[in-house]
Amino acid sequence: MTHIKPPLRPTPRGPALGRTALLAVALVGLFGAPAVAQDAGAPCPYEDCALRIEPTALGVRVVRGSEGVAVGRLVPFREDLSALTASSATALPYARAAERASSRSVLAAVAAGLLLWAAADEDGPLGGGDGLRVGAALGGATAGFYGVVLGLRAEQASARAVWEYNRGLDR
Numbered sequence: 042m043t044h045i046k047p048p049l050r051p052t053p054r055g056p057a058l059g060r061t062a063l064l065a066v067a068l069v070g071l072f073g074a075p076a077v078a079q080d081a082g083a084p085c086p087y088e089d090c091a092l093r094i095e096p097t098a099l100g101v102r103v104v105r106g107s108e109g110v111a112v113g114r115l116v117p118f119r120e121d122l123s124a125l126t127a128s129s130a131t132a133l134p135y136a137r138a139a140e141r142a143s144s145r146s147v148l149a150a151v152a153a154g155l156l157l158w159a160a161a162d163e164d165g166p167l168g169g170g171d172g173l174r175v176g177a178a179l180g181g182a183t184a185g186f187y188g189v190v191l192g193l194r195a196e197q198a199s200a201r202a203v204w205e206y207n208r209g210l211d212r
Contacts, residue, residue: 087210117147126206135202142195149188156181
């Protein structure tokens with residue numbers, strides 16, 4: 042007599058499958074698909090291949106051509122802009138600088154938040170030491186300011202990368 046073992050976990054159906062699918066769609070929407078680089082072999086006309094940056098509710102996306110096809114996102118810790126501008130030797134350094142500044146601005150914002158939280162919490166990790174709390178508050182404010190400066194640098198460098206890339210396209 043042959044015995045067939047049941048599966049270890051039941052296959053998701055109904056609400057469980059819906060939640061899984063919704064989570065997958067949300068993650069893809071949040072982080073986007075990886076950047077798609079343009080084929081470097083064939084010349085591409087400006088109308089079809091020019092890049093531009095558009096703000097969205099969850100950050101910034103990079104679109105291509107007059108149709109506005111989304112080809113990447115400017116998200117910290119991802120290299121979409123470098124992949125999109127890799128064919129332009131003048132745009133690539135600006136794209137890399139934008140990605141570095143964007144990632145560092147997020148780290149500075151996290152550091153600022155942690156320092157300001159520690160300074161505000163009387164029963165927190167700094168205890169009742171007023172000097173430590175003042176130092177943490179000043180450090181948090183400084184880190185926050187530095188994060189804003191890095192964010193502005195990222196915007197400036199990404200705009201310059203797109204401009205340099207577009208400058209090299211056939212008109």
